[in-house]
Amino acid sequence: MDWVLLLWSGFLSFLLLWFWRRSSQKERRDQIPKGSLGWPLIGETLHFIASTHSSNPVSFMQKRAALYGRVFKSHILGRRVIISTDAGVNKAILQNNGSFVPYYPKSLASLLGENSILRIHGSMHKRVHSLLGRFFKSPAVKDQVSREFKDTLHLSMKEWKEGQVVLIQDEAQKITFQVLIRVLLGLGPGEEVDRLFKEFKIFAEGHVSVPVNLPGTKMYYAMKARESIKLFVDEIIKERMKKLPNTTGEMKDVIDMLLNEIESKKDGELTADFICGNIIEMMMPGESTMPTLFTLAVKHLSDSPLALKELLEENMELKKRKIHEGEEYEWADYMSLEFTQYVISESLRLGNLILATWRKTLKDVNIDGYLFPEGSCVLTCIGSVHLNEENYEHPYDFNPWRWKKNEVKMYSNNFIPFGSGGRLCPGYDLARLAASVFLHHLVTNQRWVAEEDYIDNFPNVHLKRRMPIRISPIS
Template sequence: MDNVWNIVFVTSFLLSIVIFLILFKNKKLVLKSKCIKQLPLGTLGLPFIGETIEFVSCAYSDCPERFMDKRQHKYGKVFKSHIFGNRTIVSTDADVNKFILQSDANVFVPSYPKSLTELMGKSSILVINGSLQRRIHGLIGAFFKSQQLKSQITRDMQKYVQESMANWREDQPIYIQDETKNITFQVLVRALISLNPGEEMELLKKHFQEFISGLMSLPINFPGTKLYQSLQAKKKMVKLVQRIIETRRNSDTSKVPKDVVDVLLNDSSEQLTDDLIADNMIDMMIPGEDSVPVLITLAIKYLSECPVALQQLKEENVKLQKLKDKLGESLCWSDYLSLPFTQTVITETLRMGNVITGVMRKAKKDVEIKGYSIPKGWCVLAYFRSIHLDDKNYECPYKFNPWRWQDKEMNIYNFTPFGGGQRLCPGLDLARLEASIFLHHLVTQFMWYAEEDSIVNFPTVRMKKRMPILVRRVES
């Protein structure tokens, strides 16, 4: 009898376990189902490649917003996709983007394609998180806002712009993006490591071109591949910067920093190693190669298509130049940034051109925003371009209208050309300053026109690196 009861007891116990496991499994399935239901609508596309091909092909076309518009219409402003090898939640919603940008490293961390992450390195300010990232970002941001650096940038930019424009000829096309790229790269390198034009600058420039050519390459690293060549080029640049750092460490470094290297060397933290400083100097050269030249090129493109805006810009800058000539003074950085219409032209160019189209992050934990669920491990693309070109945010968004910014405060949620939050681009004021200086010297010294077949749309201008103008020097 005892054995029978034992058998009954064991059988009942086992059945209870089985029933519990079935119910637990079903509960998990229900919870998982609910989680899936909470995900934004959308499609993950083809196996492995997802929707990457369509996303990239649209980005390289004259209508990059086609990818987003199609999905917004079908799924809403927040939708799921699969791009660059990752399951991704794409946001074209200003509130959602604000949450993503302002979240700390406990919620979202940067996410980049594998080739770019490998080239940047583990110590890059674009990749690191937490207190170290905040420390470096704060040190560099404060230096970039200093009157000392703004004065230096102004002098250097004026000098290099004048040297470049002195070689312009009326019978030769001027390729604006190429001209500005050469100028802004030298200005930025001077601010970072105090390297002057010469053999070392030319060698650095050569290696840098090899380096950036692999930023969006296939993540295959062996001799002969683009990624391998880029990594080798970066090693050469890092050695050059490390020699500069070593020289500074062996000398009595001034407590008043003259460049970003000095700023980081003067910091008492032992976390800022020579390797970390050298790596970040290389990464911070990228805006001088890409962002600022594209901003200036697009401003000239839009002004070429809007004669009324061009005329008003010219009158404002000529008036200032005449005043400074009468006083016997040269223009300083505050003069350039005090030109109200020039600044509205730059702001409108940033809105329409979208030099930075968006940022990618990865969720460190399950996140819910405005009713949308973002699972841990999924990527998030906060896409700025769609917000900047949304007719609900801007009237006639595809029309270049710098007057829309007159007597109007910028909405930081609907206008994020430099990102936001803890990773807001520290060089945003310097980008405006450099664009203002170039536009001032261009409109006060030259008249120009662009042939119809040379006017190209963004982002084609970034890819082709060509928008030639023909100039005629005006009499002073």
């Protein structure tokens, strides 16, 4: 009799365990975001790319969010991915550095290297991010950047002729790269910087390419260009290290600052090789994001005569005051231009220079009822938040006055053009300052008529015709 009871007890225990596990698995499945994986192998990649070429770069996200909710699963660019278009969920992901780590397409990951500040996480990332943040926020660096941008732009404008068609995207790239190289390496304009610029453009073209490193491929040429740049930067670092014990005074560039950290701590964590690799990555804003911001601002102002008129009046007032008082420009002068800041914010919101960020989960994470299983690839779509009509009235309209009305707070969950959390871009202050300097000296020295051009968002935001304008110098 005892064995019968024991058998029944075991059978009932098994049934209870089976029902519990089945219930738990069902609950787990229900928490994983719904969605479609599309066609075998290619998934929904073609639909995703097509949307980035359209006038609405987040239409792919919007359609699926309407079907499955603001967080959904898909299959794009060769991988399964969970996509979030929800501002609150995005913030939680971007600020949770313990559970979500950077994750990039294979081609970009190969070019960045394992020690890239864009890929590392933990204490090393915090240390370098903090060092860069303090350096870029210093008044001395802001003064240097504003002065360098002013001088470099004026040198370029001296070469422009009445009625000449200028490609703003190209001009902005050359100017920004020159200034950034001065801040990073301490090098002035010349053949070395020109060669570096050409090499870096080849390197950048490999960021979104087929990850095959064979002769003739974009990846092959990009890897060669990176090696060439690395050798050049490495020579500069070696020369600086020889002089380091005898160097005193203020640090003049990023290499000085990082080498000084090595010398003062001597903990072996931060190495010259690490600095060399990351200096290359710090050149990226000079070739892509910053000049694109300047170009987008010129594009939107050209399409909005009222906004251009108000911006011109504000900037002319500052210029006349500086001439009358006989004073040099200071970085704070540019940042005091209120309407100019509205224009920059609106250009950032509409432009979505960082349309989305890639992350990977280190463990199961539950956010607002959504389960992100361990090992999942996650895409936080910032553009969907910036172009959501629940967050902005008429979100596709260029309306810099919305910032005056406090329609949205400058750094709320609904406006994160430079990222969020521990990976907030350490140079975001400088990007705004540089855009302010560029716009101020452009509008107060040139009138222009823009030719027709269109914004494309793949593989990165750019103007299809590089933003041609016919200029007329203001006498």
